[in-house]
Amino acid sequence: MAKYDFKVSEKKWQDFWRDNHTYQFDPDSNKPIFSIDTPPPTVSGKLHLGHVFSYTQTEIIARYKRMAGNNVYYPFGMDDNGLPTEKLVEQELGIKGSEMDREDFISKCLAVVGEYHKKYRDLWQSLGFSVDWKLEYSTISPSVRKLTQENFIDLYQRGYIYRKKSPSLWCWNCQTSVAQAEVEDTPKESVFYDIPFKDAQNNQLIVATTRPELLPACVGMIVNPQDKRYAHLIGKEVTTPLGHKVKVYADDKAKIDKGTGIVMCCTYGDETDLEWKNKFNLEEKIIIDKHGRFIADCGLEALVGKTITEGRKSCVAWLREKKLISKEVPITHDVGCHERCGTPIEIVNTDQWFVKVLEFKKELLTLGNKIKWHPQSMKQRYNSWVENLKWDWCISRDRFYGIPIPVYYCQECGEIILPEKQQLPLDPLTFKIDKVCPKCNALGLKGENLVLDTWFTSGNSPELNVKLNQPLTKGKITIPMSLRPQAHDIIRTWTFYTIVLAYFKYQSIPWQDIAISGHILLRKGEKISKRTGGGQLRPEDQISLHSADAIRYAMCGASLGLDAYYDDNEIENGKKLINKLFNASNFCFMALQDYHNPSLKYEELLPIDSWLLAKSFDIANKMSTYLEKYDYSHSKAIFENFFWSIFCDNYLEIIKKRIYNLESNDPKKRSAQTALFYSLLNILKIASPFIPHITEDIYQSYYINTLPSAPLSIHLSSWPSEDSKNITMSLEKTDSVVSEIINIINLVRTQKSHDGMSLAKEVSNLQIFHPALKMADITPYLFDLQGTTKAENINIAIGKEISVALKYKA
């Protein structure tokens, strides 16, 4: 018998599925629709094992749902614009978006992105994902651009989007504004500098700060209202080391026990400074520009033109020289940094566009409650994010490769002027619209140069699925979709933004269910990060080394939502299972050589055969219960136990004598064959969502020709289901006896093992002692029992406990 060669077979069946459109969405089907809001991966380089982990878990669900009678809508998208993609292109081509014509840069981006589409698609296909590739979308495609710009205009006109010049989160390294969700706390080494200020009486007043370079931007001092040390200063003026006079204010946010208890408020050191500036109506002193450099009139000569880091050094040097630092204490503290580049986020006053979210917290929490979360505990992350929002969603980015904000300004009065919807998609930098300012009648219009946060597009993925590919879906996909699968790191971005946009556009939840997967870790505590991408372990290599089925198997061992390790052991187990399935099937087909005209009548089966078959349906039911809850791991575990332990180790051994020793027309043999024929089919079906290639291979080698009206692919067959009466009848009648029979067999095996005998050692007499079973009970199993134990004679007698005594043949 030829060995199973996954390298040949996996490719063969992937091609087969593609050529036969096996997973194509059928808009004319009457089956209930199960629609999956697949995550469009960010095109930012290579896909890593983290992606494989999360997507495989969804893939299993898609396959199960299809077999369970649903019309599965399983599309694929690529999020191929925005900052990560831009950086990829800049790195790959050695160019800078900021140094070239925007249109030219974008066309270069599109070319690079096209190559990555293919790479991504190839990887997914090599894992055997049952995606309908005709339903692919890209977030930079013209139709998505149009839809996104329409949405922008729509939400702007309905008052959900506004433009404002205000201090916002800014990454000077990436030269763009960022949203709250893109800020990541990172521990940074720093130093607390004690700097003397002076009060009106010329008394020293020590202020501790980690950001001495912001001294020139100090516009106020804050103390805690309860702090007796400084109570006398509240409302008075103090003098900074630079000679500025600033007033002292009281606010609870100043902690008595932190630093020296007195804080300088600078525009802007952090978000609290912004709060205080607004609360006490302080002036704004901007000393750092958009590029993160100190401006010419920043107020301290030593800082001019320097970056923030250099500026801090120079400032400290300057202060030391003037003997204005009384103490330096090194500390490590968390600093909000840009998740993409690690640069500390600054607050810079710029014109940006925002989506209102702060005033809708209550509604957003209500919507979160209407969605079913799997696992449920993940909802808490969404809740705490919404509850703690501090900024409206900043959707504008000062970058190049993204969907342009479709807005024009009157050059005379600055009025905002929108294009017509039929003109979309457009780039206002190059596309001229022929409009007169409605306010001042001026003619000259200037296009907006900001582009949209890519989440503004991908956060609308349910609508993309509804509106794109209309000829293929015929409007059958609706909101809410059935399922959003994703990993837990993007709850505060993708989950949140999608709920926001679905609320504004549809006053609806975007999906019924959300299934949150965990992360795959390389070793304890070692994440596959956005920046490092899993080191040497490339999915492509792992697949060609171990097979797609084995990798898939290894990816679905951990419970939904839990992080897991990338474990060689699990891959080995997967390979063993594939091998076992192949070999067991070969045995079955050999046993079925003289089995023709399959038909299933329970009354024609021996008890153990109907038991096995009923058991296989029962297992399928149990798996189904788990899979309906997106619990692939328990489902896999009970499959494996059934197949390996019950089917292979016990049942196949039990029936061997009937297969080998009986004539073709013997009803006892035919009974075993019928059980084999149908239970192996069930086994292949229930394993197929997990290991689709090997199961298809086996199915195609036998069932396609023997099963009446066999579907073209095992993946188009239906999940095993049987009249529950047949299952319960067979199981109730025989379950306890069969488990006693298996017990007896195991006891004999143990005894032989204990006696140092081969399991094939012939036994002249097997004496069974059992508290309840009588000869009549075991008679239907006697033939099998003889075959399994190699016993010539078998007797049973009453005994306190179950036990066996063997008399070996000489």
Place this chain on the structure above:
RNA sequence: GGUCGCUUGGCUCAGUGGUAGAGCAUUCCAUUCACAUUGGAAAGGUCAGUGGUUCGAUCCCACUAGCGACCACCA
């Protein structure tokens, strides 16, 4: 600081209000009739700690400790 989750044999993890389970690792035994990517078996745990509820707690409750994550703080 707040919230959520976790703590079970050497490792990775299931699990249940009624004498603890799996896989891997370890040790021993078997072998030619599907499979050495095999089969059989042994050894290995006071289920993190303390207290409570209960006839009975690994499971329910409270507290404590450790780990992880999310959120907040970050002068």
